[in-house]
Amino acid sequence: MTDVTLSPGKAVAAVKRPTGASIGPRWSNALFVAPYLVFxxxxxxYPLFKGIWMSMLESDMFDNTSKFAGLANYHRLFNDKIFIGTVWNTVWFVVMTVPVFVAIGLLLALALNSSDRTAAALRAIFFGTSVLSVTIVTIIWKMMYMPGNGAIASIFKLFGLQPVAFITSSSLALVAIAICTIWWIIGLPMMLFLAALQQIPGELYEAAALDNASRWRSFWSITLPSIKRTLLVVVIYEIVAQFQLFGQAQLLTQGGPNNASRPIVQFIYEQGFRSWNLGYAAAASEILFLIMAVAALAQFFVSRKRVEE
Amino acid sequence: MAASEHIVGRGIGNKLILFTVVLVAVIWMLPIAWTLLLSFKPNSELMISTASAFRAPYTLKNYTDIFQSSGVFRWLWNSAVVSVGVTVGILVLSSLAGYGFARAEFKGRDIIFVLVLLGLAVPEQAVIIARHQMFSDLKMHNTYPAIILPGLSSAFGVFLMTQYFKAIPKDIDEAAMLDNASRFKIFWKVLLPLTIPAQATLGIFSFLGAWNDYLWPLISATKPEMFTITVGIASTQTNFAQSEGLGFLMAQAIFAGLPVFVVYLFFQKYIVRAVAGAAIS
Incomplete structure (x- = not known):
């Protein structure tokens, strides 16, 4: 810390000196935020608005020009069975994963909310997988799901069961991606819940213990009400995050079989950067943005109402 | 912590809970343990049956093969350059902006801050096509700046640092101001050293995020020599089902995971604190 003397005489002199910092608004203060603002x-x-503009252009592959097409791309999307399929796949994926993230995340947090070493080691295990990249995670899970020779198939055989072809079955491919995703990033909701649990004052539980309240009771009447805000944060965060499903699907199932596990982002990626229908892809990305915003806002208002009641 | 002891710390059922969680943790580790085991097996044996993983022979050949395939070290280097670039960039920009939004007043600051926070709601996919077009127009794809720069526009770090600067007692910089120091000097000499814990957490987050980023590098880097390790390893996964080279693929997964795993082990405390801190703010 710098050694500052607070003699009033010096203070007056400082404010008047042009080299020193002055208190109050000054345009030069904006220089601190300017570098970030440029980025x-x-x-x-700029790309956000340019993307909206691009979504209304129809590009010509041959002479590399594009012309204004209004909402034509959107109209085409709503009639594109593959796109509609990707929307349902993504929604289904969100519906499958978000409740599990909340439930398992909270259960793990409750079980591991302790300062002893075992709990710390277990927390490290459950959070540890989150630091891996999607590429590594999908290599591992492809090996797990491999038909015939994979780890899960081997376990099925061990118990005399017919191995289930996870990633090649159109009804199970998304489930397989969901399992792999939960294994990968369960750590974050767990940590968020742990942080919230540690904010609950211990006296509340002491009072409950004096009342001889059961574990279950104190969970419903103390824990749950105390972490309401975190619950909402986790739900909204997971909705937004899981709508962005891409790498797991692209690498694990390639969106197949028969588009059964193709999410919206993969559609955007393929239309935009494989087929170079940039306007079409941009329109799809705006729809994704809209769906995500609506889902998150709806969740926010529903929960808010419940909190107020 | 004391609070929790009352839930977990009650005698009945405690052991059962611990047992269940340990069991789940073992299941959680199985895929990685199995990957590790397979990575030490000759590919020819694995082609017949992966059950051979439980018996000798074991080999290091899959790992030595990685060192011989030319791409991997280049990809690791690219990932290092990109991740360090993103991390340094985010730390510099977020610290300056965080101080600005928390302390240095100027006209319109609060409106600008709200606008920046709105940026947190914009998903990458909503801007990625236009961004790609911008970098195409500038003929910048397959360069480090193209992979690094978009990451610097994230509002998360600015938000985090603003919160952190706001939490520092005002007397500290006001005292320095009376001592006739310039704004920048106060920021640099007095306040910035106090934010080191926040720098550490933001830095780790940014580094891991950049290292593991998949979509943008996949789109921007199309030449194999510009792949990051994440994209590069993905590019080798295509003919997986034949299970030829299964052990080699497993070795790749372990090898590519090692750097982040080491970072995780070293900085685990900071990472945990970062998640907790971000949750509370």
Whole structure:
């Protein structure tokens, strides 16, 4: 810490000296935020609006030009069975994973909310998989799901069961991706819940213990009400995150079989960067943005109402 | 912590809970343990049956093969350059902006801050096509700046650092101001050293995020020599089902996972604190 003397005489002199910092608004203070704002405007705000504009262009592959087409791309999307399929796949994936993230995340947090070493080691295990990249996770899970020779198939055989072809079955491919995703990133909701649990004052539980309240009772009447806000944060965060499913699907099942596990982002990626229908892909990305915003906002307002009641 | 002891710390059922969680943890580790085991097996044996993993012979050949395939070290280097670039960039920009939003007043600051926070709601997919087009127009794809720069527009770090600077007692910098120091000097000499814990957490997050980023590098880097390790390893996964080279693939997964795993082990405390801190703010 710098050694500062607070003699009033010196203070007056300091404010008057032009080299020193003055208290109060000053345009030069904006220089602190300016560097970030350049990146923000150029690489986020501008592409956001440019993307909306691009979604209304029809590009011509042959002479590399594009013309304004209004909502034609959107109209085409709503009639594109593959796109509609990707929307349902993504929604189904969100519906499958978000409740599990919340439930298992909370259960693990409750069980591991302790300062002893065992709990710390177990927390490290459950969070540890989250630091792996999607590429590594999918290599591991492809090996797990491999028909015939895979780990899960071997376990099935061990118990005399017919191995289930997870990633090649159109009804199970998304489930397989969901299992792999939960294994991968359960750590984050767990940690968020742990942080919330540690904010609950211990006296509340002491009072409950004096009342001889059961574990179950104190969970419903103390724990749950105390972590309401985190619960909402986790739900909204997971909804937004799981709508962005891409790498697991692209690497584990390639969206197959028969588009059964193709999510919206993979559709955007393939239309945009494999088929180079940039306008079409941009329109799909705006729809994804809209669905995510609506889902998150709906969850926010529903929970808010419940909190107020 | 004391609070929790009352839930977990009650005698009945405690052991059962612990037992269940340990069991789940073992199941959680199985895929990685199995991967590790397979990575030490000759590919020819695995082609017949993966059950051979439980018996000798074991080999290091899969790992030595990685060192001989030319791409991997280049990809690791690319990942290091990109991740360090993103991390340094985010730390510098977020610290400056965080101080600015928390302390340095100027006209319109609060409105701008709200606008920046709105940026947190914009998913990458909503901007990625236009971004790709921008970098195409500048003929910048397959360069480090193209892979690094988009990451610097994230509002998360700015939000985190603003919260952190706001939490520092104002007397500290006001005292320095009376001592006739310039704004930048106060930021640099007085306040910045106090934010080191936040720098550490934001830095680790940014590093891991950049290292593991998949979609943008996949789109921007199309030449194999510009792949990051995440994209590079993905590019080798295509003919997996034949299970030829299964052990080699497993070795790749372990090898590519090692750097982040080491970072995780070393900085685990910070990572946990970062998640907790971000949750509370």
């Amino acid at each position: 923000y405007v150029v690489l986020l705000v």
